[in-house]
Amino acid sequence: MEMPPIFKSTKTITVGNSFLYVSLETDIHPHFSLIDDLLVRLKSDQYRVTPTLFSYLIKIYVEADLLKKALNVFYKMLEFNVKPLPRHLNHMLELIISHCNFIMPTFNLFKTTHKYGVFPNTKSYNILMGAFCLNGDLSIAYKLFNKMFDRDVMPDVESYRILMQGLCRKSQVNRAVDLLEDMLNKDSYRIH
Numbered sequence: 001m002e003m004p005p006i007f008k009s010t011k012t013i014t015v016g017n018s019f020l021y022v023s024l025e026t027d028i029h030p031h032f033s034l035i036d037d038l039l040v041r042l043k044s045d046q047y048r049v050t051p052t053l054f055s056y057l058i059k060i061y062v063e064a065d066l067l068k069k070a071l072n073v074f075y076k077m078l079e080f081n082v083k084p085l086p087r088h089l090n091h092m093l094e095l096i097i098s099h100c101n102f103i104m105p106t107f108n109l110f111k112t113t114h115k116y117g118v119f120p121n122t123k124s125y126n127i128l129m130g131a132f133c134l135n136g137d138l139s140i141a142y143k144l145f146n147k148m149f150d151r152d153v154m155p156d157v158e159s160y161r162i163l164m165q166g167l168c169r170k171s172q173v174n175r176a177v178d179l180l181e182d183m184l185n186k187d188s189y190r191i192h
Contacts (some may be wrong), residue, residue: 001163014116032066039076039171049080051088062095067102070095072108078116086121089113092122097131114151122148122156129159133166141166 035057042049054077062069074092077084084092089110093153096106110128113120125148132141145163148155167176 010036030065032069035060038181043080049082051077051082051084054082054084055088055091058092058095062098063157065099067096067099069103071105074109074113084113084116084118086119086124089118089120090123093127102129103135103137119151120153120160125153125155126158126162129166130165133162133169136168136170138163138170138172 002183056074057076058070058073061067061073070085070092074084074089093106093110095101108129109123125144129141129144132138132144140164145155147157148159160179164176164179167173167179
């Protein structure tokens, strides 16, 4: 499939045997409809695409501050019968969550991923807990922490560190110490 000249620029995204060229040095907002057109064509021509394409699209949309489009890439993956893995979800969370004003829409996507067979892992939870702690929303971070146990996802030392740091930032040092003691009393965290 030959690409239109409009795509020839500085960034290359491999799509099967074809390439998507997108310039990040110039104003690319007018060209995003071309990306949408390309995706329609790839789907109608039944090209096999990999999650890497979607990862690049998320990065491009985030860099262009088109966060809704970045979130919608998750659903585009599903349209192409590409099942996102937890690492794809984590990559998307890390990129999008950096925009504090977009935490809740990202969290809403996160809450629906299991419906599509994408099961967040410990890192997924840690990314969101960290964002909520930095944003001062400790109650949501704690709910996520507790949800990990409900979903058979084991918190790691980083999970505890994120919550303890969030508590200390809110001058809740006693609660942080209680959480530390809780962690140390767990068999998997005991020092032998």
